[in-house]
Amino acid sequence: MKLAELQGLFWRSVRFDPMPPELEEHFLDQGALAARARMKLYQDGYWFRQVDALFECFPRLADALGAEVFTRTVCRYLTEHPSRAPMLERLGAQLGPFLARQQDPAVAALAHLASLEHARMEVLIAPQPRAIAAASDIDPETFALASIEPSPALQLLRLRRDAVSRWEASCAASAPALDNALAPVAVWRKGHTLHQQILDEDEAQALDLALRQASIAEIFDCFAEHPTPERRAFQALTAWLQRHWICSFLTPPSP
């Protein structure tokens, strides 16, 4: 058997039960342990390591489901979504959408909790912002046409309100009341600390535009309905700077 075929056999033995029947043709029985028992050590390790990593990345989800249901659920998830990234923290990238497709409504209702926990993990390990902008970086001449370079450690999500309240509740607290209304949630890292906050709808729309490279003028339009739009826009921009959401103001090239 060539190297590629041997590795394929190893992979199938680790991933699937029962192991392939030709295992013994290619692996040695040694001492007290037969080849199949030896391969079982790798099979157990494969599942244990990844389930353990998911427990670590999704502690609130694991609490909500209970250890047994969580383990069963993520084993099904890993069967459907074998890891595609070298970092174990990326393992749960599809767990939220996977839960949303589950028939059990109690499990499906936790999809957004999973998405929130995954976003928190991604923000925690996101690259360092290239710079942190300050109000003094604003050029009044070009400001309205400038766009924003956002921090890589910032995400905007739309999540069920009960997912956010469930995350915020302590482990011992009883489950919060069901509330499937969607709320915009910002998750960001400032220094070494993670933050999350439900945003007002106008600020969420403004941030959404900012993340899509809109100009400051377009971003500020989101506050037009506010009784004091200029003041509201100023407050939002000040908060964004203070939260380290902005790396720089990108001035458009002169025509």
Add this chain to the structure above:
Amino acid sequence: MTSLPRGLHGFGLRTSHYDELLGSSSIDATCAEIISENVVGRGGRPLALIEHVRSQMPVFLHGVSLSIGGMDPLAVDHLRAIRELADQIDCPLVSDHLCFGTHGGHFGHDLWPLPYTEEALDHVAARVRQAQDILGRRLLIENVSSYISYRASTMTEWDFLAALCERADCLLLFDVNNVVVSAFNHGFSEDDYLAGIPAHRVAQLHLAGHSDQGTHLFDDHSSPVPERVWNLYRKTVQKMGDVPAIIEWDGNVPELERLVDESRRARREEQAALAEAP
């Protein structure tokens, strides 16, 4: 080639110690190691930690996902990111394992053993050379602990490693604990293994604990370095000299001071072994 570091002792940086390490201006060790995947491309605490520790001692980058023996293309972007970080922190030693851990675009997050054949040797040597070209430095290849052997193997693991060093002009990270574990699991002699390793290629050592499961030794890095591993460490030092040694501790991670203490013992064992050397 820049000269390799010598006479250093330290430990692997683990997340549970990050805060304590960040608050400490005098870590009692002379080198440290961090898992590349835990820091490459990341900001926040991991980056702050590596910069903080680097201001006190050399930090080695140790990879777990390169899959140097795998059939999927090498992760070129990941290697470039490792190079960037290694240059940034002036990292003297960059390592990964002699194993495969990927298949068909999927990651197993494990260190699976290879068959020791001419075909595998050609394959691994070509990939080590490719990795070294991207990294802009020689790669240290670590022997893994293993639980299963291929019928196809035509050479010992130590002969494979020695031949790999020649063909790829790479270096070795000699994991003393992994030799003890694999020697028990496959019934070979630790002394034969040590004798077969080209000393001048070994640029770093690992020390760790394992557990005795009766039928096999399990490489769990969850306990102090056992006496049997210290014994082989002393012989290793007598053959290879004062190669930098790192304590690995991944499960039931103790207080930082306990880990530092284990690396102090490595320094004492090294000094005693060198004093006794014929």
